[in-house]
Amino acid sequence: MRSTLKPTPPTPTVCASDQPLAPALLTPGRGVEGPVTRTMAALLNAAQMGLAEAYVNGAEIPDDWMRGLVRTTLPPLFRHWPGLLAPYPWVLQESEQLAESASDLMRVQYNLPQPMLNRMLGDWPTIYPKYSMGLWETGAEDLRQSQALMIDQLIDRLEINDGDSILDFGCGWGCIPNYILARFPNVRVTGLNLSSQQCDYVRVKMNDPESLLSSGRFELIEGDMNAVDFQNQFDKILSVGVFCHVGNLSGALQKLASALKPKGQALIHIITVRISNNMSSGFTHKYIFPHGRYWSHDAIPSRANHLKTVKRWYLNGRNYERTFGTWLDRFDASQELVSTLDYGMDYERFRRIWRFYMLLLGTNFGAADGEFNGNGQYLLVHA
Numbered sequence: 001m002r003s004t005l006k007p008t009p010p011t012p013t014v015c016a017s018d019q020p021l022a023p024a025l026l027t028p029g030r031g032v033e034g035p036v037t038r039t040m041a042a043l044l045n046a047a048q049m050g051l052a053e054a055y056v057n058g059a060e061i062p063d064d065w066m067r068g069l070v071r072t073t074l075p076p077l078f079r080h081w082p083g084l085l086a087p088y089p090w091v092l093q094e095s096e097q098l099a100e101s102a103s104d105l106m107r108v109q110y111n112l113p114q115p116m117l118n119r120m121l122g123d124w125p126t127i128y129p130k131y132s133m134g135l136w137e138t139g140a141e142d143l144r145q146s147q148a149l150m151i152d153q154l155i156d157r158l159e160i161n162d163g164d165s166i167l168d169f170g171c172g173w174g175c176i177p178n179y180i181l182a183r184f185p186n187v188r189v190t191g192l193n194l195s196s197q198q199c200d201y202v203r204v205k206m207n208d209p210e211s212l213l214s215s216g217r218f219e220l221i222e223g224d225m226n227a228v229d230f231q232n233q234f235d236k237i238l239s240v241g242v243f244c245h246v247g248n249l250s251g252a253l254q255k256l257a258s259a260l261k262p263k264g265q266a267l268i269h270i271i272t273v274r275i276s277n278n279m280s281s282g283f284t285h286k287y288i289f290p291h292g293r294y295w296s297h298d299a300i301p302s303r304a305n306h307l308k309t310v311k312r313w314y315l316n317g318r319n320y321e322r323t324f325g326t327w328l329d330r331f332d333a334s335q336e337l338v339s340t341l342d343y344g345m346d347y348e349r350f351r352r353i354w355r356f357y358m359l360l361l362g363t364n365f366g367a368a369d370g371e372f373n374g375n376g377q378y379l380l381v382h383a
């Protein structure tokens, strides 16, 4: 329950790298939802889908050519026509459900064969597969180090103290919980995840004496964020790379608020885009993240009714460009193994879908020197 004596939240801090970049050239009501912009967005989406389908169906398009196309076309869209990056009306609106298409998302994305994901994302004794941005800009030399540095930064920004109870909302393979448990001998972590396959991986670690997930200080909740009802409140809540699957920000923030102690803090880390509207693509919606969207960088702070943003940061997209580039190299280098696994479709078709995905997203993040499409971090307290 919330305390009646609410602490005064600190003054919101916007870090130096977090200034808005693009003026709202096409804001809702002034064009983004208008028929001309919608038609142009549909045409652009059709052109991108045409290229994607050609590649998926076997067209030989060199990687450098595709990267060059994205690097040339995307910056003017970010700067002058951001509304064209929202191909469907739902991208601009909050959905009815917290997360739409959750079972489709698990099928096409999060329950794919584990050996492929281990190879692509990396699977080390402390850093388990982690499917979110690594931090390279402070000098990481490899993927594992970039992910460890990213988690260290999350720990600092969430101000985790030994003894905290922590909820990881969308915990993946338990990489972040395991790392936090290793750094703090008295924290307790609860992880929520809908993916049965990722939960299977976590349960193996929970029975492995080498893993901190077996320490008795970790609890796994296998379930859907749409339905979950937390029995406890936590000192700290962390959510990394999950809110691109949240269609209803207000409802999700309300759910997090209900699970946060009165003086607790939450840190949401998500892909964001520093334009005036949210962004998606027909290709990712169809093949990679059904109903996935990148929220405008200002979207979370604008939903102040349950949790209030007290600090915010923008992480340059170059960090994610390098992470995606490394995942792609690791995927390409593992063909002998990954081509033998069952993806529910012809393997060559799967390989091409995933190569297009990693090429497209990686290049998007690096376009315009990473200043538009990067990651946002938001530190929130009770409003």
Ligand SMILES: C[S@@+](CC[C@H](N)C(=O)[O-])C[C@H]1O[C@@H](n2cnc3c(N)ncnc32)[C@H](O)[C@@H]1O
Binding pocket: 099, 102, 105, 110, 129, 130, 131, 132, 170, 171, 172, 173, 175, 176, 192, 193, 194, 195, 198, 223, 224, 225, 226, 239, 240, 241, 242, 245
């Ligand atoms: C991009 S991954 C990030 C995982 C982890 N936080 C990390 O950084 O590696 C997104 C995670 O959200 C989970 N997820 C997506 N939709 C969900 C839902 N409706 N309910 C619960 N978990 C969900 C996925 O299964 C996956 O573990």
